[in-house]
Amino acid sequence: MTQVTPASGEERRWLRALSWADRLAPGVFLLPATVVVLAMSIFPLVVSLYLSLARFRLGPGGITFEFIGLLNYRKLLFGSEQFHLLGLMHDPSLLAWSIAALIAGGWTLGTIRAARRGASLAGVCGRLVVGLVVVAITLLYGATLGRGGQLGSLGVTLIYVFIGVAAQYLLGLGLAVLCAQKLAGSRFFRVVFFMPMMITPVGIAYTFRMLTDTTKGPFAPLWQWFGLGDFAWAATATGARIAVMIGDAWQWTPFMFIVLLAAIEAVPRDQMEAAMVDGASRWQVFRHITLPTIRPVTITLVLIRVIEAFKIVDLPNVLTNGGPGIATESLSLHSFIAWRALDIGGSAAIAYMLLVVVTFFCVSFVALTRRNAA
Numbered sequence: 001m002t003q004v005t006p007a008s009g010e011e012r013r014w015l016r017a018l019s020w021a022d023r024l025a026p027g028v029f030l031l032p033a034t035v036v037v038l039a040m041s042i043f044p045l046v047v048s049l050y051l052s053l054a055r056f057r058l059g060p061g062g063i064t065f066e067f068i069g070l071l072n073y074r075k076l077l078f079g080s081e082q083f084h085l086l087g088l089m090h091d092p093s094l095l096a097w098s099i100a101a102l103i104a105g106g107w108t109l110g111t112i113r114a115a116r117r118g119a120s121l122a123g124v125c126g127r128l129v130v131g132l133v134v135v136a137i138t139l140l141y142g143a144t145l146g147r148g149g150q151l152g153s154l155g156v157t158l159i160y161v162f163i164g165v166a167a168q169y170l171l172g173l174g175l176a177v178l179c180a181q182k183l184a185g186s187r188f189f190r191v192v193f194f195m196p197m198m199i200t201p202v203g204i205a206y207t208f209r210m211l212t213d214t215t216k217g218p219f220a221p222l223w224q225w226f227g228l229g230d231f232a233w234a235a236t237a238t239g240a241r242i243a244v245m246i247g248d249a250w251q252w253t254p255f256m257f258i259v260l261l262a263a264i265e266a267v268p269r270d271q272m273e274a275a276m277v278d279g280a281s282r283w284q285v286f287r288h289i290t291l292p293t294i295r296p297v298t299i300t301l302v303l304i305r306v307i308e309a310f311k312i313v314d315l316p317n318v319l320t321n322g323g324p325g326i327a328t329e330s331l332s333l334h335s336f337i338a339w340r341a342l343d344i345g346g347s348a349a350i351a352y353m354l355l356v357v358v359t360f361f362c363v364s365f366v367a368l369t370r371r372n373a374a
Helices: 008-054 072-076 082-086 094-116 121-144 151-182 186-200 201-211 220-225 237-265 269-277 281-295 295-310 315-319 331-340 344-372
Strands: 053-059 062-066
Touching: 008 053, 008 344, 053 295, 053 344, 062 121, 062 281, 082 151, 094 121, 121 151, 121 295, 121 344, 151 186, 151 295, 151 331, 151 344, 186 237, 201 237, 201 315, 237 295, 237 315, 269 281, 281 295, 315 331, 331 344
Parallel strands: none
Antiparallel strands: 053 062
């Protein structure tokens, strides 16, 4: 029998040191990258926060930043820039008030039911805040979409996000379902559908700027043959916004398509075949098996796309230059225009308001999807 010699005090201390070093090693190796990422993320946030509370001035000695508190935000919400941010508002119509009242009533009943089911105080307060924001947005659209009203950059951005992302998801899901079938040429179309992702947003914007030109663009003969030679996409606010959303959908639908296709192809085939054997139709299989299975991928995909949609700037800048007027101007483009006009404080304030809006909607979306999944 082999006799084990007990370790000496020096050896025990050495073993403890090695064990401590092993536990510390992952953190030591990750620390430099973590510090760099935090510095590159937190430093711009802190600096831009200070800039949003200051006024940029040019002087004989160079540039100065004068601290002015919340005046930049006051200018955006209640001052000279209110038209640019919120739009030209009139009294909401009776229909807008009625829709807002229905939303408020339904949301209140839902909050009361959640409280009775044992929802936490934070959850109830969160529901109330979300309900107030939804009602406020409803009244904002009611005040700006009516006769004599005009949408501001906030309302336009929300249109790009909600309508644009919903259309892109539905198109991407439809294409993914088609390509997941055993159809001739499906592999070829997978590559073709993914090609727009390889083009820069500015290139796509210039492409659609040419395509929507009914007088000199490549489709000009076709427009004239249909009697639309004098039609201009950017002449009306609605047409210009549709043009921007079509270009955005052409660029981002392939992203939706390729991710959803991978998720659909990962659905267990045995479950689908068992359901078909039991007499389920293709629609029932898709609704009760495919959709629930790809739900986590859908939530992540939509969340990523919503964040990107809030930052849209290339297409409205190049395609319509934010026009006609400010009809297609997003919050990011609004901030860029303010920066270009040397309103550094106002530009930073718009960027911070965009950060707050994106955070609010993303947190609300995640909380809503978690509650529905529970």
